[in-house]
Amino acid sequence: MVVGDASLDIDTLVIGAGPGGYAAAIRAAQLGQSVLCVDRQYVGGVCLNVGCIPSKALISAAHQYESIAHAADMGIEAGEPKVHWDKVQEFKNGVVKKLTGGVGQLLKGNKVQFFSGEVMFINENEARVFNDQEAPRYRFKNCIIATGSRPIELKAFPYGGRIISSTEALSLPELPKSMIVIGGGYIGVELGQMYSKFGTQVTVIEGSDTILPGFDTDMSRLVTKKLKDKNVEIHTNAMAKSAEQTDKDVTLTYEVNGEQKTVTADYLLVTVGRRPNTDGELGLDLINIKMNERGYIEVDDQCRTNIPHIYAIGDIIAGPALAHKATYEAKVAAEALAGMPSKIDYKSIPLVVFADPECASVGYSEKEAKEKGYNVKIGRFPFNINGRALSLNATDGFVKIISDADTGLILGTQIAGAEASNMIAELGLAIEMGATMEDLALTIHGHPTLGEIVMEAAEVGLGHPIHTIVK
Known part of the structure; x- marks a missing residue:
């Protein structure tokens, strides 16, 4: 409890403890900053508590249930599977609890102070943090806003009941x-x-x-x-x-x-869709943070707002509402406020849908590459003639690689199929490193693996595939 109204001094205030907020707090602390991280709900934010992690736990459980139901396709008699929904929820909650607890330990291990409550700006260098028990006032040198987003509520369909x-x-x-x-x-x-x-x-x-x-x-x-x-x-x-x-x-x-x-x-x-959490009692209007008409905070290529020592990351700035985008921006912002030359570059940020089959994309689509004026060459290979996909009984899908025909540089990739969410990382690295179609084709991939489909798609793009006939 703070007595009176004296301000406590810190180097960096981080507002929000989701994937962006906690990563920013940890990276800033690693760079020698004294850091206070504040969140009004929970460590881990939407992603870990009511977003990507619990949804993927349920999706995995559903996939297991479906696999058991189709075990006979592989000659296995499994009987009639039953869903015990309360146990499914226990599994999901256990995953969430383990990860959020881990984040709490990471914050503590990096000597980040954590405050459970709200934040209200007093001016450009001071903020009040408060909950039902206390309301200390902090003076900060830098601030990173990472307040995330919430589901859009339509007037015709207000949330509640059914x-x-x-x-x-x-x-x-x-x-x-x-x-x-x-x-x-x-x-x-x-x-x-x-x-x-x-x-x-x-x-x-x-x-x-x-x-x-x-x-x-x-x-x-x-x-x-x-x-x-x-x-x-x-x-x-x-x-x-x-x-x-x-x-x-x-x-x-x-x-x-x-x-x-x-x-x-x-x-x-x-x-x-989702709406950025830039309204409410945070007081961004009081310090004249510049936002667009949709409520997104405007930032430069270091995630810096129009107030030089205040940064914004994640769902509250332009771009897709992705946890990995927020984490990436968090590290850029924390390094920028520490004087490092880090800048954002989204050319190899992956988009992933955990559907069935999984879908993942990185870089340009074929249409986007053509619109950019590239002489496009495509390499495409299906899952249904890959040995590992056949043995997994997961033959729906393809890998599509878009390259520049003049230089061979990889411009983008779309993958649909089993493990697309993991396979896309190789292509993201290829784009980041400036790899060519030939580089992918010459990279020896283990056999039998789904990763071979990437190599095979590159060989198709080069015109000399082994396991399919180019007409």
Whole structure:
């Protein structure tokens, strides 16, 4: 408890303890800064507590359940699998608890002070941190804002009861028999497909002409097929209009091609994007932090705001709301405030959807590369003639490598298929290191592995593949 209103001095104040915030706090401390990290909810932020980690735990559980159900395909009699939803939730919560506890230990081990509460700026160099017990005032030399984002709430579909956001979808008290998903982006697809594997009847309402808008069309086509194989109903070019709920279910009215339709389910999950946490009582307006019309803080290539000693990272600045983007920006900002020349460069940031099959992309798409004026050459190889994919019974997918025909430089890659989320790292490194199609083809990959598909795709791009015929 601070007596009176005297300010405590620190080098760096970090607001937010998510993947961006805690990484920024740790890196700043490693560089000799005295650091205070503040979060109003929990260590680990949305990602570790109600986002990427718990969702992937549930997705993994659903995949295991589906694998057992199809064990007979490999000659294994497994019996009829059963889902004990309370145990599934225990597994998910255990993963979350282990990781958040680990982050807490990392902060402590790096001598980062942690305060559970809110922050309110007093001026450009002072802030009040407060909770129900105390309200100390701190004077800081530098500040990194990493307050993250929250699900967008539509006026027509306010959260509560049977209308839920992705947060509530991760901790439902029971496994629903049916669910409607508004939004066919990566969050809606991941959660919708997870529930469908557990046996929930899922209906997806998407406003554009395809699910996973913005991703490679071949990727969205593969995922669409998998969803339909699980009896998921997908309505594209559809606009959700209104919803009526009871204590047992919810009925959605939507419109397709001018025709109004209705569908009823146990829950209505709304996944139409996320909103930056730059409003509220933080007081950014009081210190005149520059933001755009959508509430995103404007920064330079070192994540510095218009106030030179205040930085912003993660979901509150432009770009995709990705945990790994926030972590990357965190290290840049912490190093910049310590006087290092670090700058952001997003050319090799991967995008990953943990759908079935997994989809991952890094660098330019074919369309983007052509729009940039490159003479594009493509190398593409399917999963269904790869030995490891066949032995895993996971033959849906492909690797597509985009290169500059004049220099051979790798410009981008799209991977759809088993382990795409892991395989994309090799291609990210290739782009970062300025590798060519020939470099990938000459890299010896272990056999039999899914990684060989990358080598084979490069060989196709060069015109001399071993395991397929180029026509």
